[in-house]
Amino acid sequence: MSDTLRLTDRAAVRERADAVLRDLVSAPDGAARLRDDQWRAIEALVIDRRRALVVQRTGWGKSAVYFVATALLRACGAGPTVIVSPLLALMRNQIDAAVRAGIRARTINSANPEEWEQIQAEIKDGEVDVLLVSPERLNAVDFREQVLPALTASTGLLVVDEAHCVSDWGHDFRPDYRRLRTMLDDLAPGIPVLATTATANARVTADIADQLGTGLAPTGDAGALVVRGPLDRESLALGVLALPDPAHRLAWLADHLNDLPGAGIIYTLTVAAAEEVTAFLRQRGHVVASYSGRTEDAERRSAEADLLANRVKALVATSALGMGFDKPDLGFVVHLGSPQSPIAYYQQVGRAGRGVDRAEVLLLPGREDEAIWRYFASLAFPAEEQVRTTLDALSGSDAPLSTPALEARVDLRRSRLETMLKVLDVDGAVRRVRGGWTATGQPWSYDAERYARVARAREAEQQAMRDYVADAGCRMEFLRRQLDDDGAAPCGRCDNCTGERRGPQVLAATLEAARSALGRPGVEVEPRRMWPTGLPAAGIDLRGRIPVEEQASVGRALGRLSDIGWGSRLRPVLTPGAPDGPVTEPVADAVVRVLADWAQGPGGWANGDGQGPGRPTGVVTVASGRRPQLVESLAGRISAVGRLPVLGRVEYAPHRRDPGPRSNSAQRLRALVDAFVIPPGLAAALAAAPGPVLLVDDLADTGWTLAVVSRLLRRAGATAVLPLVLAVQG
Structure with missing residues (x-):
């Protein structure tokens, strides 16, 4: 393409752009053509070399804009396009799309450091048309100093994908994105910039413009182009189904998952919930996989491929599977719990229905959602x-x-x-x-x-999610209004518009199985084995590995506060400010079950394999400034059932009291390291009958209280310390 054609013959450029699009979507000649709004953005970038901000619904074709623009600019001799993209799954989809259009794409991210040097050489040799980088790379020292200057100097187009991440008003703020301002300042004059997002209301859009310098002033020769379209998704049928408790929601999924069209995504609010739901659905015969921030990269790739190929009915995922994941025939999205923002919800449901006439979207809200929002x-x-x-x-x-x-x-x-x-x-x-x-x-x-305004905005968004659940009007219209879509109108497809709703019925056997699964108590509590780094700088002479003879053994908890089973029952008891009181019968009975399973399991003291620490000689508690009745009554119940004496309580040191929660390991340990003492009576009991002891407390957060107290008990003569708590924080 010549400069004359690029600058003057817009019709010829448009014809070339449509040809690139046909390659991108694998369409025969004439079967694909850019929409006028897509062409407006490409024209601004390629011919006029302007900056553009595109706010369009998922499935609109934002990636087509930057891939077509890349092909045209490269044909003019421009340097490679740099796409800043937030998620590995999104990068993989983008690379696959680029290959279809004959565009050579590479990526630099945390999953491929061994390829960085080769990729840099390919960029230098002009062999890369598109480079995708994660925002975190922009502030990595080696990348910032060795790669970014040359990359900025050679960039032909800068694309900021999922640009709402720039804004702390958006639902997925990523501070690394703000490093883009430096890159923008260093770009050569006339280098076009494209920012894209599907989930930005007016406030977020204005903030993106401010952060990236795209500007929202009236457009002119030097102004930025803003392309904002209607956010309706004609294929989505939105609905809400309120069920009594987590067991009903889990049972409903198991009974009705195969009624949902095609393959889809089940979103949960926490990693623990994703793993719980996956395990139960597999137990009930469904082919599903878990996908979260805890999932290894290779497993993520495999799960994505299985969903794309319809080898699984659903991925049970956290928000780690979100922006940009592209499966055109995704048939449904179910949320087990409400996201804390209508904007986040719109973004996630937008994964469905891109290439099908109808996709089902269903929200199953829970009472525990608000506790997760508070976290x-x-x-x-x-x-x-x-x-x-x-x-x-x-x-x-x-x-x-x-x-x-x-x-x-x-x-x-x-x-x-x-x-x-x-x-x-x-x-x-x-x-x-x-x-x-x-x-x-x-x-x-x-x-x-500003921070106070952001906090108030978050509270307003949470209220909007409550309103969405309770609203009797059109659900798509509600979401569009939350995104400041001026064209919002009743969709005619949602449950409120049509009166068609999923019923709450579940089979009695499934409900019983769900209650059993969620009611099954017991998770392992891994002991601390290494002191935090940096303690000497805080005046604490501890470093390296905790001596084995001073460590706790692997312990047990009734559940995690983040899970949908015991977590839902324990959160009201263990929430800061909750009243203290004796342990309830259901909780005490469940703890006894945990102890029985622990004793009989691998390495347990009653299974006869000789691998365990031996039967505990007694029960020891930890002094509690917040829940003393709860801890002491729990120890008393264990003592009575297990016929174990209560040996005593590890007390606070003189002039010390409950140090309260701390946010990180070093600060927590700094507050705890000399906070406890072994009183004489407990010391005498340990000396008289040395052996393993059962250490009882209410909650394990960082795990350092258990580590510090176990160290004291081991030094006082306990041959092993077996921690038992009601819940772990994670």
Whole structure:
């Protein structure tokens, strides 16, 4: 394609663009043609070299815009297209689509570091048309210093896919995306930029424009093009089915999964729930697979391939399977629990019905949803005091501090600390370097007003999800209005529009099996075996491996707070602020079942295999400032049933009290390391009858209380410590 054709003969460019599209979708000549709005975006990028922001529903064809634009720009001699893409599944789909159009695509992400050097050489030699990178790569030190400058200098088109991730108003904020502002500033003049998303209301759209510099001023020769279309999905039939409890929801899925069209996705709110649902559905004869952030990459690839080929009825997935996963004939999406935002919900249901006339979308809300929402809300941007503590620690250090070293100084979980550091990095207050993080010394202000507005927006979104469940009007219209779609109107397809609803009926046998599965108590509690890094910097002389003779044994818990079985029953008891009281009969009976299974299982003290620690000589409790009645009554019940004496309680040290929860391991251990003592009576009991002891507590969060107390008990003469708690946090 010549420059004259590129600049003046728009009809010829359009003809060439349609030809590329036909290759992309494998359509015969004349059978595929770009829609006018797709062409408007391509024309702006290729001919006018403008920036464009495309907000269109899933399935509209946003990837066609950037792949067709890439082919045309490369034919003009432009450099490779760089696509910033958030998920590996999305990258894999994009690469497959590029190959169909004859576009040479490669990716640099966390799953293929062994290929990075070769890919860089291919880019330098002009052999790569499209490079897909994860946003996290943009701030990785080696990539930022060795790859990004040359890549930015050669880029022919920059694409920011799923651009709502740029905005902390959006449902999937990713701070690494904000590094794009630096890349935008360094692009050569006239390099086009495309930002795309399907899930942005007016507030998110404006924030994307601000973050990426695409601008929302009236368009002109120098302005950005904004292409925003209606967000209706004509193939989706939305519905809500309220059922009494988790067992009914699980039974309904088992009884009715095969009634749903084709293959689909069952979304859950937590990893534990995804694994529970998968196990039960398999038990009931369904071919399903689990997919979450805990799933290994190879297993993810296999699961995606099985769903694409209809070898499974469904993937039971968390939001890890989300943006951009492309199966045109996906027949249904079921949510076991409500996402906390209508925008997130719209994004996930948009996986269905892209290439079929009708797909079914069903929400099965649960009472436990709000507890999960509260947990996610707790991950918001930290308070100013914590941010200032971090900046002070970095400023006062002569060398870069790693994230583990900062954990010893700042009371934040690692994931939340890393997110905060990334935001500060983009804001210019800190910088990631080899060896960790440093302070830049640049002034930085805490935008409390913005963070408060974001928190209020999150609360409003959660209320909107409650309203969606209860609303008697059109469900698609409701979602479109939440996305500020001016053309929202009744869809005529949802359960409220048609009056057609899925019934709540389940078979008695299935319901009983679901209750049994969810009521089956017992999960292992892995002991801490290594001290956290960075403790010496906090004045604690502990490092490396905890000596085996001071470790706890593998313990047991009744359940996880994040699961839909025992978690749903235990959350009201263990939620901060819940009233204290004696253990209830159902909980006590379940704990006894856990003990019996534990004793008889592999390595158990009663199975005769000689591998276990031996029968406990007694029960020991941990002093509790929040739930003493619960812990002591539980120990008393275990003592009575198991005919084990209560040896005593590990007490708080003088002038110490319950240190309360801490966000990361280093801070938790710092508060606990000298918080407990073995009182004389307990010490005498351990000396008189040395042997294994059963250590009873209410909740294991970080696991450090159990580790510290077990260490004391082992040093006092216990030959083994067997932790038993009602719940683990994860």
